[in-house]
Amino acid sequence: MAELILKSKLVNFLVADAELNHSYVDDIYYAAEAGDVDALSDVLEAFKEAYGGLWVGGKLVLSQTMVRLNANVMNRLVQDGTLDIELPLALIRNVSIEGGFITKIVRLDTDAGSVKFRCFGAKEVASLIEQMILSRVSTPAL
Incomplete structure (x- = not known):
């Protein structure tokens, strides 16, 4: 499913x-x-x-359990390195917004380090990620 x-x-x-x-x-x-x-x-x-690091253009997909960042085709052609990131929501310890030129930056902190991405509507995306983390924490295990 x-x-x-x-x-x-x-x-x-x-x-x-x-x-x-x-x-x-x-x-x-x-x-x-x-x-x-x-x-x-x-x-x-x-x-x-x-x-x-270098800013890589691509797509964010937020699910109920994961944040996925994937590079677009153009960046895959001209860049090498980690072009796909999968970050389970359970590993995120803090979500914050940093300043940026034109767009704000969302910073996702984990025990292993930080993941940063920038986009239009960054505050809305950060808020949604925080809501998903809080809902996972507050949902009792069956």
């Missing part, structure tokens, strides 16, 4: 180990006569160092 999807939304999520797929992007730059891909690589590495 498929799990009920409570929310599906386009997001960008921060991936610590994301890297430019250098060979694929180099082929695109060569075909488009866009120059040397090393300049782009240097910019992305500086961004990664400053922010702790």
Whole structure:
């Protein structure tokens, strides 16, 4: 039986180990006569160092038990790294909102670290995740 999807939304999520797929992007730059891909690589590495990862475009799916973040096709072509994240709601210890340019950032803290994603309507999504966590905690086991 498929799990009920409570929310599906386009997001960008921060991936610590994301890297430019250098060979694929180099082929695109060569075909488009866009120059040397090393300049782009240097910019992305500086961004990664400053922010702790690269923002990956994709989709959030919130179910009754899980937050899933999956990269879109374009990001799968040009990036390597952890492009799919599944985070059980039971592991989330805190949900918070951080400032951001244009969109806010939702931060999900676990004992192992944090997962961050940004989207329009971030406060609504964070609130829904909190509600799901609280409902799981307050529901007695049978």
